[in-house]
Amino acid sequence: MKLHIIQPTTYDSAGKLFQTKKRWVIGMTLPYLAGLSGPDIDIKITDERLESIDFNRDFDLVAITVMTRSSKRAYEISKIYRDKGKKVVMGGFHVSFNPEEAKEHCDAIFIGEAENTWHEMLNDFKQESLKPVYKSDVFHDLKNLPFPRYDLLDLNKYKVKFLPVQTSRGCPFACNFCEVSHMYGRSYRFRPADEVIEEINHSGLKQAQFIDDNFAANRDYTIQLLKKLTPLNIKWTCLWTIKSSADEELVETAKNSGCYHINMGIESISEMSIKDMAKSQNKVGDYERSLSLLNRKKIFYSLNFIFGWDSDNTATFTKTLDFIVNNKVPLAFFSILFPQNGTKIHQHLSKEDRIISSNSFDGRNQRCTFKPKNMTVDELEGGTWKIYQNFYSIPSIIKRVILEPRAAYIHIVFSNFIFRKAAKSLQSPLDYY
Ligand code: B12
Ligand code: SF4
Structure with missing residues (x-):
């Protein structure tokens, strides 16, 4: 066939x-x-x-x-x-x-x-x-998963050869906008650590990207996996919550096993907006401590933000920009809240008759599909592009990046200029990945 x-x-x-x-x-x-x-x-x-x-x-x-x-x-x-x-x-x-x-x-x-x-x-x-x-009526137990067929790809077409590896599915948290806990369940399932190691060895690549939505949601499992990873001498990157970045032992073990970069869904610097999205595990007061721990351990990081919460207004963009520029954040990605069908945030907005369109047939980036509470649709869409452009402006790049010697310096400088070009032409930097 x-x-x-x-x-x-x-x-x-x-x-x-x-x-x-x-x-x-x-x-x-x-x-x-x-x-x-x-x-x-x-x-x-x-x-x-x-x-x-x-x-x-x-x-x-x-x-x-x-x-x-x-x-x-x-x-x-x-x-x-x-x-x-x-x-x-x-x-x-x-x-x-x-x-x-x-x-x-x-x-x-x-x-x-x-x-x-x-x-x-x-x-x-x-x-x-x-x-x-x-x-399927049941979730898979993630044992004996097949190896992805990377031999079918032309690896020359990928600039960064980080092998995608999945170690877990599901998330114990229940952020009201998140599709992952609906799709993959709130029970956190993970693969046998030895099977993950075997898959990395099989690929022959020396760099891995753990694409789990919440790598380290089970701390004991992650530490066990990272200890097995250490002798492989690879470089790796992952997505985990900002809460994990406050955990000194975990961050230290990550660094020792080859951690190069961590992406985090920090989502907002406003406690009210964090409440709006039911993401209580993000403690705004701990952010700066977590980021400086990553800096001290020489791990480079990027942050994801979402705008459009009921507590957000046009001042949210300025406050967020000040926070990330002052903290010399190396890379950041900004999105507009997308209330997917079936999520709690979709139910909330539907109940208030605030859903404008489904978005499926448009597909444009940074499109607001609901009526924001304290902004107009134009202010939310425009503000999100503006913060992208200001964050990747020359003065901001000089302050955050050029004058800030740190791990992965060349990678960070290069990415900032690519994302600057993308944001200027209203293309999401994430599209370039
Ligand atoms: C890695 C990743 C990325 C990478 C992509 C790398 C690449 N080159 O493809 C990057 C960082 C670039 C990225 C970007 C974006 N991403 Co992304 N990403 C992921 C992530 C974390 C892992 C994807 C993955 O590889 N999973 C492993 C594979 C094996 O699982 P899977 O794809 O889910 O497939 C399983 C099932 O879904 C199903 N399945 C999937 N497809 C099909 C097809 C058929 C025919 C069948 C039978 C089954 C099937 O079977 C598979 C095995 O069970 C997912 C979250 C997640 N947990 O999946 C988000 C996710 C896919 N991304 C998402 C989004 C929104 C984006 C962005 C739009 C973000 C943005 N605001 O710009 C951009 C899109 C950029 C673009 N132009 O494509 C959303 C998609 C939501 C949606 N409804 O569309 C997800 C689900 C995260 C979320 N928010 O919940 N992403
Ligand atoms: S912590 Fe991340 S993956 Fe888990 S429910 Fe919240 S947004 Fe989704």
Whole structure:
């Protein structure tokens, strides 16, 4: 069987398909789905960000992974294939949260994880009896996961060769905007540490990106894993909560095992906004101490912020900018709250009749899809671009970066200039990854 697995691209601010010759980081979803399919299937994977789809090439089945921002393009790709008589299946976060919408655009959808249903679908396809919906009733225990097929990628197209590795799924917290705790559950599941080490060894790469949403949510497991990682002598990066950065022993163990960079969802510097998003594990008063611990341990970090909370107003942007410039934060990413269907924040805004649009068919960056409480839509959208542009302005880069010698100096300087260019042209710096 010939299977084509696709990650659609997004549209840029001028309404064109966003494509680049190279990506910064390697993605996991496509190689992972290929690994899950097993060795008997002839697989082509296409990341449309890097490569246009050859619609004339013949495949038996097409599988598309869908994020909300790429949903418009995903549906277009599906239509082209279905018009040619091909069967198309879809899965991923957007499909799982918007199944009724996605069902209209393909032959079968997957809700949630694919591990327990993917082979059932492949068999059904061979017998020409595809079901419209595949939904697993239980979460996978994450034992014996297949290795992602990185051999199907052209690694020359990725500037930074950090191998994506997943060690856990789910999150014990319940931030009201978060899709992860809905999709993967609040019980934190993790892979056997030895299987993670085996996967890294198998890849032969000396750099890893742990793509877990909350790496270190189970401190004992993480410390055990990091101790096993130390002899491998690799460099690694992860996403964890700012709370973990206050834990001196954890940070020290991370550094000793090769930690290079940590990304954190700090989300807001306002205690009221942190309350609005039910993210009580983020203690605003502890932020500066956590950031200076990372600086002392020579770990480079980046922060993610979300704007649009009921307590936010136009002054929030100025206060946030002052905080991050004064603390010489190396890199930061700014988003507008996106109330995904099914999340608690969506329920709250719907109850107050404040949802304006679903966003699925637009896909533009930094688009506000609800009525903010203390700002207009224009103020929220404009303010988010403005803080991007001010944070990556020359005076800010000089103060935060150029005059601040620290670990990963060249990487930080280089990224700041790339993100400056992106923010100026209203393209999210995250798109460059
Ligand atoms: C790593 C990562 C990134 C990397 C991507 C690297 C790359 N080159 O691809 C970076 C940092 C660049 C990134 C950027 C963004 N990301 Co991101 N990212 C992730 C993260 C943490 C891990 C993704 C991953 O590899 N998972 C491991 C694989 C194996 O799991 P999976 O993709 O979920 O697939 C499983 C199931 O979903 C399902 N499945 C998925 N697709 C399909 C398809 C089929 C056919 C089937 C059967 C099953 C299936 O089966 C898989 C196995 O069970 C996820 C969160 C998460 N936990 O997944 C967010 C996430 C995917 N990102 C998200 C977002 C919003 C973004 C940004 C838009 C952020 C922004 N504001 O700019 C940008 C988009 C940039 C772009 N243009 O694409 C959201 C998507 C939400 C949504 N509804 O669309 C997520 C879910 C995080 C969140 N907020 O909850 N991201
Ligand atoms: S800590 Fe992060 S992953 Fe966990 S629920 Fe909150 S936003 Fe989601």
